[in-house]
Amino acid sequence: MTSAGRFAPSPSGELHIGNLRTAILAWLFAKSSGRSFLLRVEDLDRARSGAEAEQLRDLQAVGVSWDADVVRQTERAPLYDAAIQKLVSDGRTYECFCTRKEIQEAPSAPHAPQGAYPGTCRRLSAAEREIRRASRPASIRLMSEVTEWAVEDQLHGTFVGMVDDFVLRRNDGVTAYNLAVVVDDAAQGIDQVVRGDDLLPSTPRQAYLATLLGLSVPEYAHVPLVVNHDGVRLAKRDGAVTLDDLAAVGIPAARVRDLMLESLGLPGGSLQDALAEFDPARLPEEPWVWITPQA
Incomplete structure:
Protein backbone atom coordinates (compact mmCIF):
# COMPACT_ATOMS: atom_id res chain seq x y z
CA MET A 1 0.00 0.00 0.00
CA THR A 2 1.26 3.46 -0.91
CA SER A 3 2.35 5.58 2.03
CA ALA A 4 0.31 8.69 2.63
CA GLY A 5 -0.34 11.71 4.78
CA ARG A 6 -3.76 13.15 5.47
CA PHE A 7 -5.99 15.91 6.74
CA ALA A 8 -9.05 14.82 8.67
CA PRO A 9 -11.47 17.61 9.62
CA SER A 10 -14.70 17.21 11.55
CA PRO A 11 -17.58 18.77 9.58
CA SER A 12 -18.90 20.80 12.49
CA GLY A 13 -18.58 24.16 10.74
CA GLU A 14 -16.37 26.20 8.43
CA LEU A 15 -12.62 25.76 8.63
CA HIS A 16 -10.83 28.70 10.19
CA ILE A 17 -7.32 29.98 9.53
CA GLY A 18 -5.81 27.57 12.04
CA ASN A 19 -7.44 24.56 10.39
CA LEU A 20 -6.43 25.67 6.91
CA ARG A 21 -2.82 26.34 7.95
CA THR A 22 -2.59 22.84 9.47
CA ALA A 23 -4.04 21.37 6.25
CA ILE A 24 -1.40 23.20 4.22
CA LEU A 25 1.32 21.88 6.51
CA ALA A 26 0.00 18.33 6.27
CA TRP A 27 0.03 18.63 2.46
CA LEU A 28 3.58 20.02 2.46
CA PHE A 29 4.87 17.32 4.79
CA ALA A 30 3.31 14.59 2.66
CA LYS A 31 4.39 15.91 -0.72
CA SER A 32 7.92 16.76 0.43
CA SER A 33 8.38 13.15 1.55
CA GLY A 34 6.99 11.57 -1.63
CA ARG A 35 3.70 10.55 -0.06
CA SER A 36 0.18 10.71 -1.38
CA PHE A 37 -2.18 13.09 0.39
CA LEU A 38 -5.64 11.97 1.47
CA LEU A 39 -8.69 13.67 2.92
CA ARG A 40 -10.90 11.99 5.51
CA VAL A 41 -14.07 13.51 6.94
CA GLU A 42 -14.41 12.60 10.62
CA ASP A 43 -18.17 12.81 10.82
CA LEU A 44 -19.02 10.27 13.50
CA ASP A 45 -20.87 12.67 15.76
CA ARG A 46 -20.12 16.29 14.93
CA ALA A 47 -21.56 16.85 11.47
CA ARG A 48 -23.45 20.00 10.51
CA SER A 49 -25.46 19.98 7.31
CA GLY A 50 -23.49 21.59 4.51
CA ALA A 51 -20.24 21.86 6.46
CA GLU A 52 -18.39 19.19 4.51
CA ALA A 53 -19.00 20.92 1.18
CA GLU A 54 -17.87 24.24 2.67
CA GLN A 55 -14.69 22.67 4.02
CA LEU A 56 -13.78 20.98 0.74
CA ARG A 57 -14.40 24.25 -1.11
CA ASP A 58 -12.15 26.20 1.24
CA LEU A 59 -9.34 23.65 1.12
CA GLN A 60 -9.34 23.83 -2.67
CA ALA A 61 -9.45 27.64 -2.52
CA VAL A 62 -6.10 27.74 -0.70
CA GLY A 63 -4.55 25.13 -3.00
CA VAL A 64 -4.88 21.93 -0.98
CA SER A 65 -5.63 18.95 -3.24
CA TRP A 66 -6.01 15.26 -2.47
CA ASP A 67 -5.08 12.14 -4.40
CA ALA A 68 -8.10 9.88 -3.88
CA ASP A 69 -11.81 10.08 -3.17
CA VAL A 70 -12.81 11.59 0.16
CA VAL A 71 -13.42 8.99 2.89
CA ARG A 72 -16.08 9.45 5.57
CA GLN A 73 -16.05 7.76 8.95
CA THR A 74 -19.80 7.15 8.91
CA GLU A 75 -19.19 4.75 6.02
CA PRO A 224 2.01 24.85 16.34
CA LEU A 225 -1.50 26.30 16.40
CA VAL A 226 -2.82 29.65 15.29
CA VAL A 227 -3.85 31.74 18.30
CA ASN A 228 -5.58 35.04 18.98
CA HIS A 229 -3.93 38.07 20.58
CA ASP A 230 -4.50 36.53 24.03
CA GLY A 231 -2.54 33.42 23.06
CA VAL A 232 -5.68 31.28 23.00
CA ARG A 233 -6.36 28.79 20.21
CA LEU A 234 -8.16 30.55 17.37
CA ALA A 235 -11.93 30.17 17.26
CA LYS A 236 -14.88 31.54 15.31
CA ARG A 237 -15.54 34.12 18.03
CA ASP A 238 -12.27 35.85 17.14
CA GLY A 239 -13.82 37.69 14.21
CA ALA A 240 -12.77 37.34 10.58
CA VAL A 241 -11.10 33.94 10.73
CA THR A 242 -12.74 31.96 7.88
CA LEU A 243 -12.40 32.48 4.14
CA ASP A 244 -16.00 33.68 3.95
CA ASP A 245 -15.43 36.16 6.80
CA LEU A 246 -12.30 37.48 5.16
CA ALA A 247 -13.84 37.69 1.70
CA ALA A 248 -16.62 39.78 3.21
CA VAL A 249 -14.06 42.39 4.30
CA GLY A 250 -12.26 42.35 0.96
CA ILE A 251 -9.52 39.80 1.52
CA PRO A 252 -9.48 37.03 -1.14
CA ALA A 253 -8.48 33.41 -0.56
CA ALA A 254 -5.22 33.82 -2.51
CA ARG A 255 -4.06 36.52 -0.11
CA VAL A 256 -5.04 34.41 2.88
CA ARG A 257 -3.03 31.50 1.46
CA ASP A 258 -0.01 33.74 1.02
CA LEU A 259 -0.30 35.06 4.58
CA MET A 260 -0.33 31.50 5.91
CA LEU A 261 2.67 30.53 3.81
CA GLU A 262 4.56 33.65 4.90
CA SER A 263 3.87 32.74 8.53
CA LEU A 264 5.75 29.50 7.83
CA GLY A 265 8.70 31.30 6.23
CA LEU A 266 7.64 30.15 2.77
CA PRO A 267 7.04 32.06 -0.47
CA GLY A 268 3.49 32.84 -1.56
CA GLY A 269 2.05 32.22 -4.98
CA SER A 270 1.08 28.55 -4.76
CA LEU A 271 1.63 25.49 -2.61
CA GLN A 272 3.88 24.10 -5.33
CA ASP A 273 6.11 27.16 -5.05
CA ALA A 274 6.20 26.75 -1.27
CA LEU A 275 6.94 23.02 -1.60
CA ALA A 276 10.22 23.74 -3.37
CA GLU A 277 11.50 25.54 -0.25
CA PHE A 278 9.76 23.54 2.45
CA ASP A 279 11.98 22.15 5.19
CA PRO A 280 10.36 20.86 8.42
CA ALA A 281 13.53 21.71 10.35
CA ARG A 282 13.05 25.40 9.57
CA LEU A 283 9.41 25.66 10.64
CA PRO A 284 8.53 28.18 13.35
CA GLU A 285 8.26 26.56 16.77
CA GLU A 286 5.86 29.07 18.28
CA PRO A 287 2.14 29.56 17.60
CA TRP A 288 1.19 32.10 14.97
CA VAL A 289 -0.77 35.04 16.34
CA TRP A 290 -3.55 35.89 13.90
CA ILE A 291 -4.34 39.54 13.32
CA THR A 292 -6.93 40.21 10.64
CA PRO A 293 -5.16 42.14 7.88
CA GLN A 294 -6.42 45.31 6.28
CA ALA A 295 -8.13 44.87 2.93
Whole structure:
Protein backbone atom coordinates (compact mmCIF):
# COMPACT_ATOMS: atom_id res chain seq x y z
CA MET A 1 0.00 0.00 0.00
CA THR A 2 1.26 3.46 -0.91
CA SER A 3 2.35 5.58 2.03
CA ALA A 4 0.31 8.69 2.63
CA GLY A 5 -0.34 11.71 4.78
CA ARG A 6 -3.76 13.15 5.47
CA PHE A 7 -5.99 15.91 6.74
CA ALA A 8 -9.05 14.82 8.67
CA PRO A 9 -11.47 17.61 9.62
CA SER A 10 -14.70 17.21 11.55
CA PRO A 11 -17.58 18.77 9.58
CA SER A 12 -18.90 20.80 12.49
CA GLY A 13 -18.58 24.16 10.74
CA GLU A 14 -16.37 26.20 8.43
CA LEU A 15 -12.62 25.76 8.63
CA HIS A 16 -10.83 28.70 10.19
CA ILE A 17 -7.32 29.98 9.53
CA GLY A 18 -5.81 27.57 12.04
CA ASN A 19 -7.44 24.56 10.39
CA LEU A 20 -6.43 25.67 6.91
CA ARG A 21 -2.82 26.34 7.95
CA THR A 22 -2.59 22.84 9.47
CA ALA A 23 -4.04 21.37 6.25
CA ILE A 24 -1.40 23.20 4.22
CA LEU A 25 1.32 21.88 6.51
CA ALA A 26 0.00 18.33 6.27
CA TRP A 27 0.03 18.63 2.46
CA LEU A 28 3.58 20.02 2.46
CA PHE A 29 4.87 17.32 4.79
CA ALA A 30 3.31 14.59 2.66
CA LYS A 31 4.39 15.91 -0.72
CA SER A 32 7.92 16.76 0.43
CA SER A 33 8.38 13.15 1.55
CA GLY A 34 6.99 11.57 -1.63
CA ARG A 35 3.70 10.55 -0.06
CA SER A 36 0.18 10.71 -1.38
CA PHE A 37 -2.18 13.09 0.39
CA LEU A 38 -5.64 11.97 1.47
CA LEU A 39 -8.69 13.67 2.92
CA ARG A 40 -10.90 11.99 5.51
CA VAL A 41 -14.07 13.51 6.94
CA GLU A 42 -14.41 12.60 10.62
CA ASP A 43 -18.17 12.81 10.82
CA LEU A 44 -19.02 10.27 13.50
CA ASP A 45 -20.87 12.67 15.76
CA ARG A 46 -20.12 16.29 14.93
CA ALA A 47 -21.56 16.85 11.47
CA ARG A 48 -23.45 20.00 10.51
CA SER A 49 -25.46 19.98 7.31
CA GLY A 50 -23.49 21.59 4.51
CA ALA A 51 -20.24 21.86 6.46
CA GLU A 52 -18.39 19.19 4.51
CA ALA A 53 -19.00 20.92 1.18
CA GLU A 54 -17.87 24.24 2.67
CA GLN A 55 -14.69 22.67 4.02
CA LEU A 56 -13.78 20.98 0.74
CA ARG A 57 -14.40 24.25 -1.11
CA ASP A 58 -12.15 26.20 1.24
CA LEU A 59 -9.34 23.65 1.12
CA GLN A 60 -9.34 23.83 -2.67
CA ALA A 61 -9.45 27.64 -2.52
CA VAL A 62 -6.10 27.74 -0.70
CA GLY A 63 -4.55 25.13 -3.00
CA VAL A 64 -4.88 21.93 -0.98
CA SER A 65 -5.63 18.95 -3.24
CA TRP A 66 -6.01 15.26 -2.47
CA ASP A 67 -5.08 12.14 -4.40
CA ALA A 68 -8.10 9.88 -3.88
CA ASP A 69 -11.81 10.08 -3.17
CA VAL A 70 -12.81 11.59 0.16
CA VAL A 71 -13.42 8.99 2.89
CA ARG A 72 -16.08 9.45 5.57
CA GLN A 73 -16.05 7.76 8.95
CA THR A 74 -19.80 7.15 8.91
CA GLU A 75 -19.19 4.75 6.02
CA ARG A 76 -16.64 2.64 7.90
CA ALA A 77 -18.52 1.05 10.80
CA PRO A 78 -17.59 -2.54 9.83
CA LEU A 79 -13.89 -1.73 10.20
CA TYR A 80 -14.41 -0.29 13.68
CA ASP A 81 -16.62 -3.20 14.72
CA ALA A 82 -13.97 -5.70 13.63
CA ALA A 83 -11.24 -3.91 15.59
CA ILE A 84 -13.35 -3.74 18.74
CA GLN A 85 -14.32 -7.38 18.39
CA LYS A 86 -10.64 -8.34 18.17
CA LEU A 87 -9.92 -6.47 21.39
CA VAL A 88 -12.94 -8.05 23.09
CA SER A 89 -11.87 -11.52 21.95
CA ASP A 90 -8.36 -10.88 23.23
CA GLY A 91 -9.76 -10.02 26.67
CA ARG A 92 -8.58 -6.42 26.46
CA THR A 93 -11.90 -4.65 27.13
CA TYR A 94 -14.63 -4.31 29.71
CA GLU A 95 -18.07 -2.74 29.95
CA CYS A 96 -18.35 0.62 31.67
CA PHE A 97 -21.57 2.05 33.10
CA CYS A 98 -20.16 5.25 34.63
CA THR A 99 -21.69 8.63 33.89
CA ARG A 100 -19.48 11.65 33.33
CA LYS A 101 -20.47 12.97 36.72
CA GLU A 102 -19.54 9.70 38.43
CA ILE A 103 -16.14 9.73 36.74
CA GLN A 104 -15.49 13.33 37.76
CA GLU A 105 -16.44 12.62 41.37
CA ALA A 106 -14.63 9.29 41.69
CA PRO A 107 -11.29 9.22 43.54
CA SER A 108 -8.30 8.57 41.30
CA ALA A 109 -6.73 5.15 41.39
CA PRO A 110 -3.45 4.97 43.36
CA HIS A 111 -0.48 6.14 41.27
CA ALA A 112 -2.75 6.84 38.27
CA PRO A 113 -1.93 9.88 36.11
CA GLN A 114 -4.05 12.93 36.73
CA GLY A 115 -7.26 12.80 34.72
CA ALA A 116 -7.09 9.06 34.11
CA TYR A 117 -10.22 6.95 34.30
CA PRO A 118 -10.09 5.41 37.80
CA GLY A 119 -11.03 1.90 36.67
CA THR A 120 -14.33 1.80 38.55
CA CYS A 121 -16.07 -0.68 36.25
CA ARG A 122 -12.97 -2.79 35.68
CA ARG A 123 -13.54 -4.24 39.14
CA LEU A 124 -17.23 -5.13 38.75
CA SER A 125 -18.28 -8.74 39.18
CA ALA A 126 -20.38 -10.50 36.56
CA ALA A 127 -23.43 -10.13 38.82
CA GLU A 128 -22.82 -6.40 39.26
CA ARG A 129 -22.50 -5.92 35.52
CA GLU A 130 -25.77 -7.75 34.96
CA ILE A 131 -27.57 -5.48 37.41
CA ARG A 132 -26.18 -2.33 35.81
CA ARG A 133 -27.06 -3.45 32.29
CA ALA A 134 -30.71 -3.40 33.30
CA SER A 135 -30.66 0.35 33.93
CA ARG A 136 -27.99 1.78 31.65
CA PRO A 137 -26.31 0.82 28.37
CA ALA A 138 -22.59 0.18 28.61
CA SER A 139 -19.68 1.79 26.85
CA ILE A 140 -16.68 -0.38 26.01
CA ARG A 141 -13.33 0.56 27.53
CA LEU A 142 -9.85 -0.67 26.79
CA MET A 143 -8.29 -2.62 29.65
CA SER A 144 -4.92 -0.95 29.44
CA GLU A 145 -1.84 -2.72 30.76
CA VAL A 146 0.21 0.49 30.91
CA THR A 147 -0.24 3.96 32.40
CA GLU A 148 1.93 5.79 29.88
CA TRP A 149 3.40 5.31 26.42
CA ALA A 150 6.13 7.03 24.42
CA VAL A 151 5.85 8.29 20.86
CA GLU A 152 8.37 9.96 18.59
CA ASP A 153 7.38 13.26 17.05
CA GLN A 154 9.30 14.95 14.27
CA LEU A 155 8.95 18.35 15.91
CA HIS A 156 8.73 17.49 19.63
CA GLY A 157 11.08 14.52 19.90
CA THR A 158 10.17 11.80 22.41
CA PHE A 159 6.84 12.48 24.08
CA VAL A 160 5.58 10.35 26.97
CA GLY A 161 1.89 10.66 27.72
CA MET A 162 -0.89 9.13 29.76
CA VAL A 163 -2.67 5.96 28.75
CA ASP A 164 -5.73 4.99 30.79
CA ASP A 165 -8.71 2.71 30.23
CA PHE A 166 -10.10 4.95 27.50
CA VAL A 167 -13.43 4.44 25.73
CA LEU A 168 -13.52 2.50 22.48
CA ARG A 169 -17.27 2.67 21.90
CA ARG A 170 -19.62 5.05 23.67
CA ASN A 171 -22.78 3.85 25.35
CA ASP A 172 -24.84 5.33 22.48
CA GLY A 173 -23.08 2.98 20.08
CA VAL A 174 -20.84 5.59 18.45
CA THR A 175 -17.22 4.57 17.93
CA ALA A 176 -14.84 6.72 19.96
CA TYR A 177 -12.35 8.95 18.19
CA ASN A 178 -9.23 7.21 19.53
CA LEU A 179 -10.32 3.88 18.04
CA ALA A 180 -11.62 5.25 14.76
CA VAL A 181 -8.55 7.31 13.96
CA VAL A 182 -6.20 4.38 14.54
CA VAL A 183 -8.25 2.02 12.37
CA ASP A 184 -8.74 4.59 9.62
CA ASP A 185 -5.08 5.55 9.37
CA ALA A 186 -4.02 1.93 9.09
CA ALA A 187 -6.72 1.04 6.57
CA GLN A 188 -5.80 3.99 4.35
CA GLY A 189 -2.06 3.35 4.44
CA ILE A 190 -1.44 6.60 6.29
CA ASP A 191 2.02 6.44 7.82
CA GLN A 192 2.45 10.16 8.47
CA VAL A 193 0.12 12.15 10.73
CA VAL A 194 0.52 15.93 10.77
CA ARG A 195 -1.94 17.80 13.00
CA GLY A 196 -2.18 20.53 15.63
CA ASP A 197 -0.04 20.17 18.71
CA ASP A 198 -3.14 20.34 20.92
CA LEU A 199 -3.65 16.69 19.91
CA LEU A 200 -0.20 15.54 21.05
CA PRO A 201 -1.39 14.47 24.56
CA SER A 202 -3.84 11.93 23.07
CA THR A 203 -1.27 10.44 20.70
CA PRO A 204 0.26 7.90 23.15
CA ARG A 205 -3.19 6.33 23.60
CA GLN A 206 -3.51 5.92 19.85
CA ALA A 207 -0.01 4.55 19.37
CA TYR A 208 -0.53 2.04 22.18
CA LEU A 209 -3.86 0.94 20.72
CA ALA A 210 -2.26 0.48 17.30
CA THR A 211 0.29 -1.92 18.77
CA LEU A 212 -2.47 -3.95 20.46
CA LEU A 213 -4.25 -4.26 17.12
CA GLY A 214 -1.03 -5.29 15.37
CA LEU A 215 -0.96 -2.10 13.29
CA SER A 216 1.99 0.10 12.38
CA VAL A 217 2.36 3.35 14.28
CA PRO A 218 2.62 6.32 11.88
CA GLU A 219 5.21 9.04 11.96
CA TYR A 220 3.93 12.07 13.85
CA ALA A 221 4.47 15.80 13.49
CA HIS A 222 2.36 18.00 15.76
CA VAL A 223 2.53 21.56 14.47
CA PRO A 224 2.01 24.85 16.34
CA LEU A 225 -1.50 26.30 16.40
CA VAL A 226 -2.82 29.65 15.29
CA VAL A 227 -3.85 31.74 18.30
CA ASN A 228 -5.58 35.04 18.98
CA HIS A 229 -3.93 38.07 20.58
CA ASP A 230 -4.50 36.53 24.03
CA GLY A 231 -2.54 33.42 23.06
CA VAL A 232 -5.68 31.28 23.00
CA ARG A 233 -6.36 28.79 20.21
CA LEU A 234 -8.16 30.55 17.37
CA ALA A 235 -11.93 30.17 17.26
CA LYS A 236 -14.88 31.54 15.31
CA ARG A 237 -15.54 34.12 18.03
CA ASP A 238 -12.27 35.85 17.14
CA GLY A 239 -13.82 37.69 14.21
CA ALA A 240 -12.77 37.34 10.58
CA VAL A 241 -11.10 33.94 10.73
CA THR A 242 -12.74 31.96 7.88
CA LEU A 243 -12.40 32.48 4.14
CA ASP A 244 -16.00 33.68 3.95
CA ASP A 245 -15.43 36.16 6.80
CA LEU A 246 -12.30 37.48 5.16
CA ALA A 247 -13.84 37.69 1.70
CA ALA A 248 -16.62 39.78 3.21
CA VAL A 249 -14.06 42.39 4.30
CA GLY A 250 -12.26 42.35 0.96
CA ILE A 251 -9.52 39.80 1.52
CA PRO A 252 -9.48 37.03 -1.14
CA ALA A 253 -8.48 33.41 -0.56
CA ALA A 254 -5.22 33.82 -2.51
CA ARG A 255 -4.06 36.52 -0.11
CA VAL A 256 -5.04 34.41 2.88
CA ARG A 257 -3.03 31.50 1.46
CA ASP A 258 -0.01 33.74 1.02
CA LEU A 259 -0.30 35.06 4.58
CA MET A 260 -0.33 31.50 5.91
CA LEU A 261 2.67 30.53 3.81
CA GLU A 262 4.56 33.65 4.90
CA SER A 263 3.87 32.74 8.53
CA LEU A 264 5.75 29.50 7.83
CA GLY A 265 8.70 31.30 6.23
CA LEU A 266 7.64 30.15 2.77
CA PRO A 267 7.04 32.06 -0.47
CA GLY A 268 3.49 32.84 -1.56
CA GLY A 269 2.05 32.22 -4.98
CA SER A 270 1.08 28.55 -4.76
CA LEU A 271 1.63 25.49 -2.61
CA GLN A 272 3.88 24.10 -5.33
CA ASP A 273 6.11 27.16 -5.05
CA ALA A 274 6.20 26.75 -1.27
CA LEU A 275 6.94 23.02 -1.60
CA ALA A 276 10.22 23.74 -3.37
CA GLU A 277 11.50 25.54 -0.25
CA PHE A 278 9.76 23.54 2.45
CA ASP A 279 11.98 22.15 5.19
CA PRO A 280 10.36 20.86 8.42
CA ALA A 281 13.53 21.71 10.35
CA ARG A 282 13.05 25.40 9.57
CA LEU A 283 9.41 25.66 10.64
CA PRO A 284 8.53 28.18 13.35
CA GLU A 285 8.26 26.56 16.77
CA GLU A 286 5.86 29.07 18.28
CA PRO A 287 2.14 29.56 17.60
CA TRP A 288 1.19 32.10 14.97
CA VAL A 289 -0.77 35.04 16.34
CA TRP A 290 -3.55 35.89 13.90
CA ILE A 291 -4.34 39.54 13.32
CA THR A 292 -6.93 40.21 10.64
CA PRO A 293 -5.16 42.14 7.88
CA GLN A 294 -6.42 45.31 6.28
CA ALA A 295 -8.13 44.87 2.93
